[in-house]
Amino acid sequence: MNTTQTAYKDLILQSEGYFGPYGGCFVPEVLLPGLQEIAAAFDELKLDEAFLAEFHDTLHTFSGRPTAFTPLPRLTEEIGGAQLFLKNEGLNHTGAHKITHCIGQILLAKRLGKKRIIAETGAGQHGYATAAVCARFGLDCTVYMGRKDYERQRPNVYWMELLGTKVVPVEDGSQTLNDAVIAAFKDWVANPESYYLLGSAVGPHPYPAMNTFFQKVVGEEIRNQCVEATGRLPDYCVACVGGGSNAMGMFYDFLDDEEVGLIGVEAGGRGVQPGEHAAKVLHGQLGIFEGYHSYFLQDGDGNIAATHSVSAGLDYCGVSPILAYLADEGRVQFATASDAAALAAVQRLARKEGLIPALESAHGFAHAFELAATLPKDKIVVVNASGRGEKDLFITMRHFQEESLIAYAKHLLK
Numbered sequence: 001m002n003t004t005q006t007a008y009k010d011l012i013l014q015s016e017g018y019f020g021p022y023g024g025c026f027v028p029e030v031l032l033p034g035l036q037e038i039a040a041a042f043d044e045l046k047l048d049e050a051f052l053a054e055f056h057d058t059l060h061t062f063s064g065r066p067t068a069f070t071p072l073p074r075l076t077e078e079i080g081g082a083q084l085f086l087k088n089e090g091l092n093h094t095g096a097h098k099i100t101h102c103i104g105q106i107l108l109a110k111r112l113g114k115k116r117i118i119a120e121t122g123a124g125q126h127g128y129a130t131a132a133v134c135a136r137f138g139l140d141c142t143v144y145m146g147r148k149d150y151e152r153q154r155p156n157v158y159w160m161e162l163l164g165t166k167v168v169p170v171e172d173g174s175q176t177l178n179d180a181v182i183a184a185f186k187d188w189v190a191n192p193e194s195y196y197l198l199g200s201a202v203g204p205h206p207y208p209a210m211n212t213f214f215q216k217v218v219g220e221e222i223r224n225q226c227v228e229a230t231g232r233l234p235d236y237c238v239a240c241v242g243g244g245s246n247a248m249g250m251f252y253d254f255l256d257d258e259e260v261g262l263i264g265v266e267a268g269g270r271g272v273q274p275g276e277h278a279a280k281v282l283h284g285q286l287g288i289f290e291g292y293h294s295y296f297l298q299d300g301d302g303n304i305a306a307t308h309s310v311s312a313g314l315d316y317c318g319v320s321p322i323l324a325y326l327a328d329e330g331r332v333q334f335a336t337a338s339d340a341a342a343l344a345a346v347q348r349l350a351r352k353e354g355l356i357p358a359l360e361s362a363h364g365f366a367h368a369f370e371l372a373a374t375l376p377k378d379k380i381v382v383v384n385a386s387g388r389g390e391k392d393l394f395i396t397m398r399h400f401q402e403e404s405l406i407a408y409a410k411h412l413l414k
């Protein structure tokens with residue numbers, strides 16, 4: 001920890017929306033009263049015992065928390081280095097960590113008397129979770145989704161519609177998460193009485209801190225489960241990074257434990273050329289976009305650049321201002337994993353451990369496998385399996401079937 005720094009945990013949750021130079025609240029005036037209302041409610045409710053009891057009870061009875069902490073003995077043996085464990089957030093209702101911040105925010109929206117929810121989604125997991133909590137608590141719901149994601153994450157579109165949510169495909173821009181966020185903000189500007197249920201640790205204040213506050217239960221569970229399973233804390237926690245909600249959820253509780261290494265893995269895509277990846281911390285520039293100051297992928301003129309990732313949930317141009325700050329501080333390290341490495345990690349985890357992670361989470365596994373190989377056997381590496389892989393059926397099936405067709409063709413040509 002930086003010696004002038006007291007405690008990262010306090011600094012983040014007590015901040016007024018700035019994390020070092022990052023964060024803030026850069027929005028059109030029409031949205032300010034709504035954001036101030038949410039910030040005031042969050043400040044009050046994060047200390048309200050009845051609210052917190054309802055939040056934790058709903059996590060347990062509706063989503064199935066605590067999620068499992070699973071040793072990976074066969075992979076550990078195959079790799080021959082550190083002991084590998086996973087935190088199975090894919091066991092949550094709707095299949096990913098996203099439902100945790102959705103439950104927190106829907107309870108807050110209810111307290112504010114809101115009747116209509118707006119959300120954006122990339123992989124569809126945040127949209128699916130939002131649709132589920134809206135159905136459960138009786139609120140009207142509209143979810144924006146880039147056309148490309150709408151097509152590639154079709155199973156989640158189906159579930160959202162079944163839950164009674166209106167899913168709006170966004171035809172603008174690169175038709176991915178960034179365009180969905182812009183469309184959701186436009187809806188909010190036109191309907192400021194609605195509640196925007198934002199799906200990551202990004203956006204204007206208070207969303208980054210509020211998202212982290214609700215998601216931090218992930219790291220709290222890991223702390224207890226790891227001590228119970230191994231007698232001590234992990235040496236490394238590894239999480240994929242899109243906007244940063246599953247990473248902040250995993251990392252927050254360990255921020256002040258200097259001995260625990262924290263590693264965020266960004267989408268390395270097809271290569272380092274602009275438009276071929278979504279690695280904001282490693283290749284982005286500072287900017288203000290979608291209401292907050294952080295690292296963004298931009299072109300030479302400062303316009304938001306195209307992004308690419310095989311996983312829709314990581315295919316986003318910006319990153320949490322909290323992670324930008326922790327990266328500058330050196331408290332969180334960053335790495336990338338390519339599309340190919342993520343796909344290979346899905347197959348490896350499936351074949352060796354009987355677990356099928358989401359493509360987003362598979363980026364964390366790809367890096368963790370490399371890291372574990374370099375470490376001695378007494379080290380512990382925990383990976384956040386932020387979601388399960390069912391939603392990726394059409395992507396992985398095409399990839400692995402194409403692979404087996406090519407292998408078969410090569411065999412015939414021998």
Ligand SMILES: Cc1ncc(COP(=O)(O)O)c(C=O)c1O
Pocket residue numbers: 096097122123124125126199200201240241242243244245246247312313314358360361386387388
């Ligand atoms: C399973 C899963 N993991 C990770 C992410 C990336 O988001 P974040 O970085 O906010 O966790 C997503 C986004 O949709 C997701 O669905």
